[in-house]
Amino acid sequence: MKSCGLYIHIPFCRSKCIYCDFFSGGASAADWDLLVDALLNELEERKHELKDLPDTLYIGGGTPSLIQVDAFRRLIDGIYDKIGGRKQWNEFTIEVNPDDVTEEKCALWLEAGVNRVSMGVQSFVDSELNAIRRRHNADCAEKSLHVLKKHFHNISIDLMFGLPGQTADSWYESVGKAIEINPEHISAYSLMFEDGTPISVMKNLGRLFFPSDDECVEMWKSLSRRLKMSGYSQYEISNYSKPGYESVHNSRYWLGFPYLGIGPSAHSYDGGGVRRANPSDLKGYLRRFSSNNVECSPFYIEETLETEELIEEMLLTRMRMRSGVSLSEFEMRFGIKEKERLLGNAREYIRNDMVAIDNGRLRLTDDGIMIADEIILGLTM
Numbered sequence: 001m002k003s004c005g006l007y008i009h010i011p012f013c014r015s016k017c018i019y020c021d022f023f024s025g026g027a028s029a030a031d032w033d034l035l036v037d038a039l040l041n042e043l044e045e046r047k048h049e050l051k052d053l054p055d056t057l058y059i060g061g062g063t064p065s066l067i068q069v070d071a072f073r074r075l076i077d078g079i080y081d082k083i084g085g086r087k088q089w090n091e092f093t094i095e096v097n098p099d100d101v102t103e104e105k106c107a108l109w110l111e112a113g114v115n116r117v118s119m120g121v122q123s124f125v126d127s128e129l130n131a132i133r134r135r136h137n138a139d140c141a142e143k144s145l146h147v148l149k150k151h152f153h154n155i156s157i158d159l160m161f162g163l164p165g166q167t168a169d170s171w172y173e174s175v176g177k178a179i180e181i182n183p184e185h186i187s188a189y190s191l192m193f194e195d196g197t198p199i200s201v202m203k204n205l206g207r208l209f210f211p212s213d214d215e216c217v218e219m220w221k222s223l224s225r226r227l228k229m230s231g232y233s234q235y236e237i238s239n240y241s242k243p244g245y246e247s248v249h250n251s252r253y254w255l256g257f258p259y260l261g262i263g264p265s266a267h268s269y270d271g272g273g274v275r276r277a278n279p280s281d282l283k284g285y286l287r288r289f290s291s292n293n294v295e296c297s298p299f300y301i302e303e304t305l306e307t308e309e310l311i312e313e314m315l316l317t318r319m320r321m322r323s324g325v326s327l328s329e330f331e332m333r334f335g336i337k338e339k340e341r342l343l344g345n346a347r348e349y350i351r352n353d354m355v356a357i358d359n360g361r362l363r364l365t366d367d368g369i370m371i372a373d374e375i376i377l378g379l380t381m
């Protein structure tokens with residue numbers, strides 16, 4: 001039996017960062033009690049989908065650190081109640097924003113069983129944080145991380161490169177500050193221009209200055225170099241950790257393990273080819289779940305993946321990990337013909353040192369990682 005995970009989506013933020021396309025609305029109008037009722041009712045209705053007791057819990061969003069104390073306690077007690085009592089999680093992560101971190105909140109999270117905190121820092125340069133409308137400044141992020149470090153031994157921070165006004169020097173400063181603070185885990189993402197986000201509109205209007213693609217590649221290379229020199233290993237394209245601090249919950253997404261996602265816009269996977277996605281519709285979600293009517297049809301939209309899609313998904317997720325794809329597992333799932341097709345597609349990349357086979361695993365090399373998307377597309381042809 002594969003271990004499984006539980007994800008809870010909190011769909012509120014204090015204000016919207018201009019690059020963000022995650023599903024979240026304004027917290028000023030949030031009815032926390034109604035939301036907690038709905039989340040717990042959905043969990044009650046769908047807990048049979050969990051193939052085993054979950055051993056990872058991830059509360060993401062949105063901004064879970066915004067939840068009011070009483071509502072948070074009720075949510076956590078309700079989760080324990082529905083999955084059969086309080087337990088020690090292999091990993092229990094909560095996403096937090098720097099401006100929400102206080103000693104009191106840390107005590108609340110610890111009491112709930114949280115053992116990993118993930119903070120959206122993005123940059124340690126105030127002008128960059130301002131440009132993307134983050135609510136915190138660099139000083140707030142640094143102070144909050146020091147508060148967290150007193151209580152938690154597994155802290156992750158997010159950084160972003162490609163931000164408006166960012167330069168090689170300012171990126172060097174942000175990465176240097178992150179290394180100095182020394183969290184156990186660092187995720188680093190390139191700024192994406194998602195359709196309809198204010199930052200995409202501003203870019204199209206030429207209102208903001210962004211680093212070029214070449215400069216972004218250099219930022220990424222310098223990040224990888226410096227983090228490796230500081231004891232982090234890159235276990236996934238965008239994720240670096242100290243030994244033993246790879247994210248268990250997120251790794252399972254990439255490894256195709258089952259997980260149940262609760263909340264508006266949350267996704268679930270049964271580990272065998274069936275995906276379920278809750279619509280990004282808060283009103284509909286609250287209407288459907290705030291009173292417990294288990295007779296209703298499912299809120300989620302279900303999709304069963306065909307073999308081609310399963311192959312694509314496996315390559316898309318596993319090739320992003322440094323451990324790559326096990327060729328024997330690939331053959332066991334999809335047959336020898338598909339394995340031969342994969343190896344045929346990989347031949348040119350292997351010849352050019354972009355892809356390697358080590359211990360029966362197909363994986364990207366350091367050079368290959370730089371053009372990962374192109375290679376993964378080539379492998380799935």
Ligand code: SF4
Binds near residue numbers: 017
């Ligand atoms: S705090 Fe996070 S989820 Fe909320 S708008 Fe900003 S990036 Fe999006």
